[in-house]
Amino acid sequence: MTDIISPAADLAADTSASVEIVGLGKRYGPEWAGTQAVAGVDLSIASGEFVAIVGASGCGKSTVLRILAGFEEASSGSVSVGGAPVTRPGPDRGVVFQDYGLFPWLTVRENIAYGPRRRRLPRARVNELVDRFLAAVGLTRFAATYPGQLSGGMQQRVAIARVLANEPRVLLMDEPFGALDALTRSDLQAELKRIHLETRTTVVFITHSIEEAVFLADRVVVMTGGASHGVPGHISRIVEIDLPPQRDILSPAFTEYKRTISDLVHEPVAAA
Ligand SMILES: Nc1ncnc2c1ncn2[C@@H]1O[C@H](COP(=O)(O)OP(=O)(O)OP(=O)(O)O)[C@@H](O)[C@H]1O
Ligand SMILES: [Mg+2]
Structure with missing residues (x-):
């Protein structure tokens, strides 16, 4: 994404990168006894976009993020950041976990x-x-x-x-506010939103809070499945959040998005 010329925009172009996930699969352990944690994950994230990933425990959210971070190797498919295949951790990707x-x-x-x-x-x-x-x-x-x-x-x-x-150029966050009290959490959400609007760094953000996802993200990726369902984790739906950057969590539109995504998260997992 280098379609901009002003100095400020140049900075933005330089501080963010696109993310491309194609046919991603991850198997832990050997072929005959391992766990197929995720399979067939496809996701294109534009430079500067804020994407949240939600889904039940064990559906493979952290697995996808760790592969993006380069901490873990994909078993199949490919992952690239800014057009370059991810093979190891690198300074182009910043990672924030729940423990500081x-x-x-x-x-x-x-x-x-x-x-x-x-x-x-x-x-x-x-x-x-x-x-x-x-x-x-x-x-x-x-x-x-x-x-x-x-x-x-x-x-x-x-x-x-x-x-x-x-x-x-990409910020990878795995439940970064999960351990915080509600008040601190909403303060940090507002702060992260402001920082994102200012830096335009691409963000991939895992959360268990649907409200947090709808408040922060341009798109919410819903994952489902996982070992305990006998189906590898995968993306079931992607919901675009068509709300202005400053969001009112009490507005009917916001509530409607929360309901839609909550229904998707709680949908029964289809059998393999
Ligand atoms: N290092 C590992 N070795 C073996 N299996 C693993 C490993 N890491 C994760 N798994 C398995 O992969 C699956 C997905 O795990 P993952 O941590 O990605 O889920 P998650 O969606 O992040 O869950 P949570 O919401 O609880 O954090 C689970 O079945 C888990 O047991
Ligand atoms: Mg996790």
């Missing part, structure tokens, strides 16, 4: 600076990135604090800022 994974012996500032420093960016650029994303997640005043002194929500903010400071 911060370095407890580093301050908030040092945690966020870790990636940019490893990339050997000039000191001024490192500081610029750290300051920008500290501000974006509202933690400027806590720069010198250690993670252990922060609440769970604040630690997750640091984890997000740390990943964003690496300027990934």
Whole structure:
């Protein structure tokens, strides 16, 4: 997607990438005794798009994300980011999990600076990135604090800022707000939405909350199946969320999307 010329848009083009998943299958264990976790997953995500993945436990959401991250190898099919096949983890993809994974012996500032420093960016650029994303997640005043002194929500903010400071072209998030209380969670959802509108980084976001998916995403991918159903996990439907960026979770249209997706998630899994 390089159809834009203004400096700001150039930046956007540079900070996001498309994702292409074709015929993806993953088998854990040997052919004769393993688990076919997912099969036949096809998904095209445009550069800058925000896609949420929902579906019952065990349907293979994390498996797909780990393959995108390059932590896990596909058994069949292919996955590419920005046109390049994924074979290993890389700085083009930033990953945020439910547990924050911060370095407890580093301050908030040092945690966020870790990636940019490893990339050997000039000191001024490192500081610029750290300051920008500290501000974006509202933690400027806590720069010198250690993670252990922060609440769970604040630690997750640091984890997000740390990943964003690496300027990934795709942000992969696996239930990043799953462990947070409802209030902190809705704050972080709003923050993530704002950051996404600003950076235009492509986002793939796994959640168990249908409301969160409808609030954040341009499209919601519904997965179904999984080992416990005797059918490999797969995509059952993709729902486009045709709502403005600022969404009212109490509006009839929003509620209707929630109902539609909830029905899809709870649909009985077809037998193999
Ligand atoms: N490392 C592994 N070894 C063997 N089987 C695995 C492994 N990881 C996942 N699986 C199996 O693959 C299937 C999909 O797991 P996955 O973690 O992708 O599901 P999920 O949709 O993320 O579920 P949840 O919502 O509970 O996080 C499950 O049947 C699981 O048991
Ligand atoms: Mg999972």
